[in-house]
Amino acid sequence: MVSSVINVGPENNLSRYLQEIRKYPILTPEEELRLSHLWRDKGDVTAAHKLVTSHLRLVAKIAMGYRGYGLPVNELISEGNVGMMQAVRRFDPDKGFRLATYAMWWIRAAIQEYILHSWSLVKMGTTAAQKKLFFNLRRLKGQMQAIDDGDLQPEQVNKIATTLGVPEQDVVNMNRRMAAPDHSLNAPMRTDESSEWQDRLVDDQHNQEEVYAENEELSGRKALLASAMDTLNDREKHIFTERRLKDEPSTLEDLAHEYGISRERVRQIEVRAFEKVQAAMKKEVEARRSAAQEA
Numbered sequence: 001m002v003s004s005v006i007n008v009g010p011e012n013n014l015s016r017y018l019q020e021i022r023k024y025p026i027l028t029p030e031e032e033l034r035l036s037h038l039w040r041d042k043g044d045v046t047a048a049h050k051l052v053t054s055h056l057r058l059v060a061k062i063a064m065g066y067r068g069y070g071l072p073v074n075e076l077i078s079e080g081n082v083g084m085m086q087a088v089r090r091f092d093p094d095k096g097f098r099l100a101t102y103a104m105w106w107i108r109a110a111i112q113e114y115i116l117h118s119w120s121l122v123k124m125g126t127t128a129a130q131k132k133l134f135f136n137l138r139r140l141k142g143q144m145q146a147i148d149d150g151d152l153q154p155e156q157v158n159k160i161a162t163t164l165g166v167p168e169q170d171v172v173n174m175n176r177r178m179a180a181p182d183h184s185l186n187a188p189m190r191t192d193e194s195s196e197w198q199d200r201l202v203d204d205q206h207n208q209e210e211v212y213a214e215n216e217e218l219s220g221r222k223a224l225l226a227s228a229m230d231t232l233n234d235r236e237k238h239i240f241t242e243r244r245l246k247d248e249p250s251t252l253e254d255l256a257h258e259y260g261i262s263r264e265r266v267r268q269i270e271v272r273a274f275e276k277v278q279a280a281m282k283k284e285v286e287a288r289r290s291a292a293q294e295a
Contacts, residue, residue, distance in 0.1 A: 014074050021056040029098065036093035051088045051099060052081075058100055058251025059084050062107050068138055069115050076111050129166050133174050136164060141175075151175065228280035232273050235259065239266060240273035 021290040027035065027050070038047035063076040086102035095102075112135060140160050141152070152160070152175055161168040229237055251264040259266070 001265065010169055014077075017074070017077075018060060021053070021060065023055040024056060025173055026057075027051075027054045031100055033093050036091060036099065040091070040093065048088055051091075052084055055084055055100060055103060056081065057101065059107050062104065063111060063286070066115060067112055069113060069118075071118055076114070079110045081106045083107040086110070127288075129164075130170070133164055133166050133170060140164075174222040224284055225277070225283060228277045231276050231280045236269055236273040236276070239269050240277065243270045244274065 027104055028065045032051070032054075035044075035047040035051050038044040039051065059080040060077050063073060063080045066076050067073055068156065083106040087099070087106035090106075091099055091102055093099075112131065116131065116134065140163060141156075144156055144159070151172065153242060157171045159166050161171045164171075229240070230242060239255055252266045255266045
């Protein structure tokens with residue numbers, strides 16, 4: 001619709017941008033109504049362009065109110081411009097109110113969503129209550145003159161939580177979160193600019209030697225079990241497998257029905273098979289230990 005005004009450009013061009021948008025005239029109610037009908041009824045892109053550009057100063061003014069979140073103002077304005085375009089697309093001139101009144105909600109919503117995304121608040125939740133807390137905490141802290149970094153006093157936490165209707169712990173967590181925004185793991189370290197912060201992260205995964213050793217041990221156990229099970233006859237092997245080696249063991253009743261014997265008899269076969277496997281594995285381990293000592 002008006003892509004040339006979405007991206008404000010680098011921060012140092014902000015002053016120039018603010019000067020440029022002052023050149024766009026503010027529309028009278030009659031002009032706004034006429035242009036809105038042209039856009040809605042006939043898809044007149046020129047009319048839409050005029051509607052958007054005539055409100056760029058409103059976008060900039062709203063974006064300036066969000067400067068305290070540590071994000072470049074030019075980016076906030078760009079997001080606000082996107083919200084302004086959405087407002088023009090959805091505006092119904094027959095409702096009887098001005099475009100600016102309708103657009104303010106879209107502009108704020110676009111900017112706030114951008115801020116939330118930039119602050120990575122998805123880790124803390126983006127419910128309506130969390131958003132309300134995020135965008136009102138600074139204002140309430142300012143009213144209490146609690147603008148210093150660090151934890152809030154218990155009475156301040158209680159007052160904010162009561163005012164916004166959120167748990168006190170949410171207030172504490174949000175305040176700490178806002179006092180320590182995200183930093184890039186690719187940022188160079190102050191003490192050694194050739195290294196990045198991610199270089200100091202501890203890898204909690206096993207190293208290759210440990211993984212290899214574990215796999216070797218697991219393979220050895222499987223081979224030992226397979227060898228021990230060779231001492232069982234077919235029925236013992238099947239019952240032992242069904243009762244001891246499956247994630248969802250078969251019931252004594254099912255196996256009793258399968259072999260035409262009692263449940264107690266199945267249990268006896270299972271116990272005898274387990275003892276035979278256990279004895280065979282123990283014998284094999286002792287044989288391997290003796291061989292290793294002789295070597």
